[in-house]
Amino acid sequence: MKTNKLLAFAALCFPLLTVAVDGVNLLKKVDRNLEPESYESYRKLINVEPDGTKKEFVIYSVKKGKDQVATLFLSPTSDKGRTTLRQGDNMWLYIPSVGKPMRITSLQSVTGGVFNNADIMRLDYAVEYDVKAVEETGDTYQLDLKAKTGEVAYDRLKMTVDKKLVLPTQIEAYASSGMLMKTLYFKDIKDFGGGIKRPATVETDSPLYKGYKSVMLYSGLKKKDFPDEVFTQGFMARMEELRK
Amino acid sequence: MNTAFLLSAALLGLAIPASADEFTFDASEFEKKTFEFSGYLEQKEEGLKLRSSSPAYSLAYPGKSVQDHLLRSTTTLELSGKLNLDPVVVDVRAQAFHADDQLASSSDRGTVMEGGVRWSAGPGLTVDVGKRVQRWGKGYAWSPVGFIERPKDASDPQSSREGFVIASAEWTKSLAGPVSAVGLSGFVVPTDGSRLNQDFGAERDLNPAAKLYLLAWDTDIDFLWRGKGARPESFGIDFSRNLTSALEVHGEWARFRDAPRNTASASGVTQQTESDATSWLVGLRYLTQSEVTWIVEYYRNGLGYDAGELDDYYTFLDTALADGAAPMLEEKARRVAQSGYGRSNPGRDYLYLKASVSEPLGWVYGAASLTAMTNLKDRSWQLTPEVSYTGFNNVEIRARAFFLHGASHTEFGEKTASRRVEVYARFFF
Numbered sequence: 001m002k003t004n005k006l007l008a009f010a011a012l013c014f015p016l017l018t019v020a021v022d023g024v025n026l027l028k029k030v031d032r033n034l035e036p037e038s039y040e041s042y043r044k045l046i047n048v049e050p051d052g053t054k055k056e057f058v059i060y061s062v063k064k065g066k067d068q069v070a071t072l073f074l075s076p077t078s079d080k081g082r083t084t085l086r087q088g089d090n091m092w093l094y095i096p097s098v099g100k101p102m103r104i105t106s107l108q109s110v111t112g113g114v115f116n117n118a119d120i121m122r123l124d125y126a127v128e129y130d131v132k133a134v135e136e137t138g139d140t141y142q143l144d145l146k147a148k149t150g151e152v153a154y155d156r157l158k159m160t161v162d163k164k165l166v167l168p169t170q171i172e173a174y175a176s177s178g179m180l181m182k183t184l185y186f187k188d189i190k191d192f193g194g195g196i197k198r199p200a201t202v203e204t205d206s207p208l209y210k211g212y213k214s215v216m217l218y219s220g221l222k223k224k225d226f227p228d229e230v231f232t233q234g235f236m237a238r239m240e241e242l243r244k
Numbered sequence: 245m246n247t248a249f250l251l252s253a254a255l256l257g258l259a260i261p262a263s264a265d266e267f268t269f270d271a272s273e274f275e276k277k278t279f280e281f282s283g284y285l286e287q288k289e290e291g292l293k294l295r296s297s298s299p300a301y302s303l304a305y306p307g308k309s310v311q312d313h314l315l316r317s318t319t320t321l322e323l324s325g326k327l328n329l330d331p332v333v334v335d336v337r338a339q340a341f342h343a344d345d346q347l348a349s350s351s352d353r354g355t356v357m358e359g360g361v362r363w364s365a366g367p368g369l370t371v372d373v374g375k376r377v378q379r380w381g382k383g384y385a386w387s388p389v390g391f392i393e394r395p396k397d398a399s400d401p402q403s404s405r406e407g408f409v410i411a412s413a414e415w416t417k418s419l420a421g422p423v424s425a426v427g428l429s430g431f432v433v434p435t436d437g438s439r440l441n442q443d444f445g446a447e448r449d450l451n452p453a454a455k456l457y458l459l460a461w462d463t464d465i466d467f468l469w470r471g472k473g474a475r476p477e478s479f480g481i482d483f484s485r486n487l488t489s490a491l492e493v494h495g496e497w498a499r500f501r502d503a504p505r506n507t508a509s510a511s512g513v514t515q516q517t518e519s520d521a522t523s524w525l526v527g528l529r530y531l532t533q534s535e536v537t538w539i540v541e542y543y544r545n546g547l548g549y550d551a552g553e554l555d556d557y558y559t560f561l562d563t564a565l566a567d568g569a570a571p572m573l574e575e576k577a578r579r580v581a582q583s584g585y586g587r588s589n590p591g592r593d594y595l596y597l598k599a600s601v602s603e604p605l606g607w608v609y610g611a612a613s614l615t616a617m618t619n620l621k622d623r624s625w626q627l628t629p630e631v632s633y634t635g636f637n638n639v640e641i642r643a644r645a646f647f648l649h650g651a652s653h654t655e656f657g658e659k660t661a662s663r664r665v666e667v668y669a670r671f672f673f
Contacts, residue, residue, distance in 0.1 A: 219269050227367040
């Protein structure tokens with residue numbers, strides 16, 4: 001009788017355990033479907049004001065492993081040559097006219113507009129977030145993600161994932177107070193070659209910036225490995241060397 | 245959206261709402277170029293309320309008529325070029341300006357601020373020869389460990405500076421473990437006793453220097469050294485660390501061996517002594533929930549002058565520059581001013597406080613700040629409100645005002661102007 005009860009209890013728990021494991025694996029799969037672990041890419045960031053006025057930035061980005069990201073601004077001319085570096089929770093900004101790396105924080109924005117530094121130098125979601133719950137609804141999964149530490153830019157994410165493509169379609173980002181900080185919309189699935197097929201457009205809006213939106217367009221995304229020295233402060237002034 | 249509507253909207257000056265469909269991006273448009281050219285043109289207008297009866301006025305405008313107000317107009321052109329010959333890069337940055345006001349006119353037809361050749365032997369090794377600006381230290385307003393560079397202007401710490409001719413090699417290695425990066429750099433700043441690096445020193449010397457960088461336990465640490473040469477031997481350390489995602493703390497400590505120090509008594513007796521001196525700085529940067537960045541720095545300038553020494557100096561200037569004083573005395577006053585007292589911050593103890601906010605009150609691409617700097621010894625101070633806007637493509641607009649206050653014979657009470665307003669527009673191309 002006791003054995004039967006244990007078996008029944010285990011049977012009841014099994015789906016929950018499966019969901020927990022699946023959630024982590026699902027998030028890791030989302031990460032890999034979005035980008036290879038190490039890659040280079042070009043992105044255009046467009047800030048759109050309520051009156052339709054736009055300001056555009058073009059950046060070249062490289063990432064290696066779990067927590068190393070570097071970016072180089074190619075446009076506009078006034079920002080050309082600026083670089084940013086991220087090593088885990090450490091972030092620096094290098095401005096050629098200032099000439100030395102300065103520490104910056106994830107919630108600041110080097111571009112202004114809705115995207116902040118954490119959005120521009122994003123790490124894998126599975127590196128920064130734990131999966132708290134997974135829910136299946138029709139063609140999507142709903143993932144409830146909680147930041148692993150207080151250093152992460154958003155305390156909680158609600159991610160909608162397309163079941164078939166295993167790619168996010170929408171992410172809501174919340175502060176620890178529960179306030180909605182921004183919503184990211186993933187659009188325009190594109191084949192980048194090399195087995196990378198992902199949204200080429202990410203739009204975002206925020207109740208903190210009413211009427212404004214920012215758009216991130218991807219191009220030239222490809223798997224590439226870099227020496228570790230690329231992700232050091234000494235290399236920030238030399239990032240242009242990576243572009244061939 | 246038909247053509248007629250677009251035309252009507254354009255004629256009426258209406259903004260066309262952006263839609264996702266109109267966003268396009270092709271990375272091939274941004275391929276690396278062998279030769280790159282860029283620069284900016286800056287137009288600056290300044291209004292100054294002068295202390296026309298002060299000795300500083302007599303030093304700045306010798307023999308000129310007394311003016312209480314001054315309008316100055318300055319045009320600056322900066323041009324940069326870069327030749328990418330992988331793995332070699334040749335670059336140059338040059339600046340020219342013309343300034344006009346009611347009392348004086350000055351021009352510089354072109355100064356190479358930086359320029360040289362860099363060879364990247366690999367991602368972790370570079371060799372560089374040329375005129376370069378080294379920016380050592382972690383301080384925002386001051387950098388006591390800036391051993392091989394021209395000093396920062398604390399009133400405008402991010403302003404462009406001219407470099408020195410330097411040969412350097414830098415080696416960087418990324419590591420696993422708590423020390424995640426190490427970098428070692430060696431420098432030579434040659435002086436020939438004549439034109440080469442004339443501002444660095446008047447003696448013929450190689451002037452070696454070195455820097456060891458570590459990223460250890462998430463803390464940036466530099467150990468810095470300048471060998472004895474045209475300037476005295478110095479060594480120091482700096483650090484910077486994010487205590488939380490919103491709070492950064494930094495510091496610098498520098499020791500100068502047998503550093504020369506010039507003093508002048510109230511009667512004009514000058515003296516040069518050599519002694520060891522220590523300068524240090526500690527500061528923090530804090531981003532509040534409401535996105536206000538606070539920067540606070542305390543700076544102890546071991547080679548600076550205390551309130552009594554500054555009082556003696558200004559007393560001497562009062563005598564030397566008074567109407568009817570001997571020309572020899574005026575000449576001596578000029579020499580004394582250039583011997584150390586004339587630096588932008590000649591005092592011993594300073595406190596710097598800056599509060600800045602990006603996009604205040606929803607003003608996207610706008611920024612506003614308020615900066616206070618005080619000489620703690622003589623209690624004089626300077627207050628600087630500032631606004632800037634970068635919303636127009638490749639245009640930067642900045643406006644600042646300076647309010648200086650202090651008793652007689654104090655640092656900010658004796659500067660040439662008691663008020664200054666400046667506005668500039670910088671057009672990048």
